[in-house]
Every structure is written in C-alpha cells, then in structure tokens.
Amino acid sequence: MPIQRFTRVYGIQDAKIAPLTADPAGGTPTYGALIDVPGIKTLEISGDVEVKKLRGDNVQLASNSSISNVQVSITHAKMSLDVLAAIIGGTVTDSGTTPAQKATWDLTADTANFPPFKLEGVTPPNGVDLVGGDVHVVLHKLTASSFPDLGFAEEDYRIASFTADADPLQANGKWISVVLNETAAAIA
Template structure:
C-alpha cells in the first residue's frame, strides 16, 4: 500500500488560528480553549529554529560535535487588526457596548495584562501543496509572544499588523510542533 509523499511544494497560506492553552500538566494532557480565534487576513506564517552546536577538541583535532534545538520561533503578518487576537496574545478581554449608531468594541492593555500560552496553526489552500485536493498544516503547540505586536497606523498606506512568538515544548508530551500533510484538505478547527 503506497503512502502519501513525504515531500511537497508550499504555496500561500489561507487560514491561521490561535487557541489559548488552558493547562499543560507534566505527564497529563494539554487542554485548550473551546474556541479558536481567527487571525484575519493572514498573509504569512514564518517558522524558524535556533540550534546550539558544541564541539569537542583534543589531541589537536576535532573529536566530536553535538547539536541541539535551543528554541523555535514564528512570525505572523495579517492584513486586519483583531481585538480578539490581541486578547489571546496579551491577555484581557474585548468589551462590546452601546447600540446603533453608538456601538463600541474595546480591548485594553492594563498593568495586569500578561502574555499567556497559546497554540498557533496555519494551513495552505488546497492548491498550495503537491497533494491535489490536499493541504499542509503547521502547528506550534505552546507559544508565547516574544515581542510586542506591531500595531498603529501608516500614512497613505495600509498598516500590516505583525507578531512574533517563541515556542516551547509541551510539558505534557514534549511536542514543539507538527507538520501535517493531508490527502484531503481539512479546515482548522
């Protein structure tokens, strides 16, 4: 029985969601919020890692080398600012008030706001991989902001919100990330 190819092209990103991590007990099972938050207008999700390499020298020669993963990071750009995304990334809640024509939605950063852990998942469109009708998902299971999100305004142009995260392995499983090839495209839950 032939399996799925283990190599594919990667073209574009069609969806990205973040989900608050609610618990991650060592030796237990990680749990996430019941609802994921869409990162609206996702433009890119770039993932990279840091490696440490140590060498052992003796007798005037290289005897051995050892490398290990020192960290995994990701950066996302999205076309639309989302108060719900800010609430997951930095803490706090979005408050809606008023009636038409005076409705308001407010997210605020306070002295008690604190970045929390979350998972981030991005996916290619069905034509974005070599799997005809399939897709590719990348999931970082436990992330936290590593830099304050880029927000604000820009004269005579669109402002593209950006955020950067650092990933750590889940305490429950030791997992950093998954890359999943699906023969048939699957939506991010």
C-alpha cells in the same frame, strides 16, 4: 500505500490561535476556543541551534547540537482585538447599542501577562502536490516574544504582525507538527 512525504507549499489560506489553558506533564493539553487571525499573510518559522564542540589532542573529537529556540513570525492584514488579548493579555469588552456600538481592548499592568497559545496555519486546497490536499503547520505552545506591531500608516494600509517563541508541551513534548493531508481539512 501511504501518501508521499514531500510537497511544494503554496500560499497560506487561514490561521487560527487558541489559548493554552492546561499543559499537565504526561497528560493531555487543553486549549480554549479558536480565534481567527484575520487576513493572514505570512507564517514563518525559524530556529536556533546551539552546537557544542569537544576538542582535544589539537583536533575536534565530537560535537553535539540541540535546538535552543524556535520562533514564529506572523503578518496579517487586519488588526484583531481578540488576537491581541490572546497573545499578550488584556480584555475585550463590547458596549453600546446601534448606532453607537464599541469594542474596546484594554491592556493594563494587571492583564499584560503574555499567555501561552497554539497557532495553526493551512495552505489553500491544492497548495500542495496532492490534488485536493493541504498542509497544516501547528505550533503547540507559543509565547509572544515582542510587542505586536500596531499603529497607523499615512495613506496606506497598516499590516499587523507579531513574533512568538515556541516551547515544547509538558504534556507530550511536541513543539511543531506539520501535517500533509491527502484531502484538505479545516483547522479544528
């Protein structure tokens, strides 16, 4: 018997992104290594629907709706140089030796290319109706739609965030996948 197709959704435990390295039409998309989004706080998905109405004879004769935009908004507690490089470009370099090591993210005119990436978030185990289960949400092809919120806050923590727009994959047309697992699974 299949599992139920509805659930409560409580919390978010983990999120990872992966650079989209190939998206061949009719083929198989490929992704780079997973990058942790540290201190994930929220993953919010919204969308826009465009509605066209056909009128005639002083009445509405028909209407047609289509998705015109899917957007994701992420907040996370810790700034990550690797996430910045993956979502807007740039390079991260490590230098120095202990006790003077450095990790530097540089964004230049040549490297600010807003590359496509995948995002996957997951609830904690038991964050769903199925005991021991979880929910994964996958956005298969995203592109940052604004510059990430960065900086400092006086006498407080600064929460990092970014937004991105989704596009369907050319390989298989997927935009979003929501997977309800009977047994919790790590992001892979």
